[in-house]
Amino acid sequence: AGNLTPGKLLTFIERQNVVLKKDFEEFLRNLAEYLEEETDAVHGEGFWTDHWTYNLDLIESYLAIYPDTKEEILFDDKSYTYYDNAECVLPRSKRYVFVDGKVRQYNSLYLDEEKKILIESRDKFKNVVRTNKGKGEIYRTTLITKLVNLVAVKFATTDPAGVGIEMEAGKPGWYDALNGLPGLFGSSVAESFELLRLMNFIVETVKEYQHRKVNLPVEVMELIKKEVEVVDWYNACNDADKDFKYWEKMSDLREAYREDVKFGFLGEEIEITANELASVLEKLRAKLKSALDKAITESNGMMPTYYYYEAEEYEIISEVGNQKFVKVRKFRQKPMPYFLEGMVRGFKAYGNNKEFIKEIYKKVKSSELYDKKLKMYKVNAPLKEQSIEIGRAKAFTPGWLENESIWLHMEYKYMLELIKNGLYEEFYEDFKNVIVAFMDPEVYGRSPLENSSFIASSANPDEKIHGTGFVARLSGASAEFLSMWRIMLAGLKPFKFINGKLILSFEPILPGWLFDEEGKVSFNFLGKVKVTYLNPKRFDTFKFDVS
Structure with a gap:
């Protein structure tokens, strides 16, 4: 027994001149019945704030x-x-530092040597959490338990205003130029919208399956119980x-929880x-939504994306060498300018309010996020008032790279949320302006069958490149377009499970102009x-009931 990857196996077969009776892919599928999958990764740097948010996208697509x-x-x-890995987030007392007369948050992670030794001592499945605080059996659980655990941890990670998810681990989110x-x-706030969305999903799910029970690790249940107490205190x-x-x-709760489970779970569960779970989550959800509603109001009715915080009162609590550590009082x-990502994530969380989203759509078109010349959506509003400390985005010329350009991936994400939330008229009003396939190759600068990383916006001082695409790639924009394509042709949920029966019902969302001269549109369903x-x-099919 040992570890292997498909690539290593194929290399061995070729070098040893092994003749397979079947092609390699079929051989690998048959072999998989006798293999165990082991996840292996090497830590690079930091922990991005957004990576957890795509779990629900996958669940909903499935x-x-x-x-x-x-x-x-x-x-x-x-x-x-x-x-399981040995990289841990430092407590505030060891990452809030005094540098050049200012309070900052630097060097947020550390390698826990004791945990590293524990992980390396395992024979196999080294990077999988164990019971008995890391020394027992592999801890296995359900997806609903992991989602509830995720909610509990993220809920305890909101910022000093209770609205955004803290960038406490050295990295930002999707917009990594910050x-x-x-x-x-x-x-x-983008991740807070995603947290609200995840809460909505879990609450709806547990209410749908009221007869079910959920087993939570005792550590997670204790965290949730204390979070409810803090929310009650706040109210x-x-x-x-x-x-x-x-x-x-x-x-304090978050840091105590991390210390408690650093080596693993105890292994005991509470049913x-x-x-009961729905009731608890609804209380936490109400607190989060109240903060988000307030933030939207303060942001002139649009969805904010990022904040940062200045320490107004603080004290030096310790010194190690030349490093001074701080406690903030x-x-x-400090609000950041608008970013298109805030609307995208916010639409996911407030998707049950079509009229509300439609009003925000109108405001976006009247804002600096909208490029009136190109009739496209910029990734962010001007950063001219921001410090260079926010990151490399500030260093780029406006309308170029990650500063006020048309970042195709996020623009397509925005379009996807329009059609998912029933703004069909608005979706097709923008469709021919923002989808690459309809662009003038002379302006776009390349084949309209090819996506770009970004398009230079009219914010760029060089008018000759306005509307030109740069850095051709099979980027996330391709994935977002495929999602749009699926919804346009088959509807949001082609399969439905009603009264114990699986039903296939196409509900295309297509404008009349996409049908050919014979009034036909064809596509391959499920390939x-x-x-x-x-x-x-x-x-226009979306103006009639065609199901």
């Missing part, structure tokens, strides 16, 4: 095709594990600085009913089944 498996994959399958923001006590408190005190209490919140729609009068 359930759009396999809705009949929802209960099974969430509650019955107990094969889920936790990844690589200086973690040092400025930066936070991301009853009238102190002027209650937001800061709330942040301190939550940060909670679906209704008071922060001042194999050719589907043709007949629409002789070329109506």
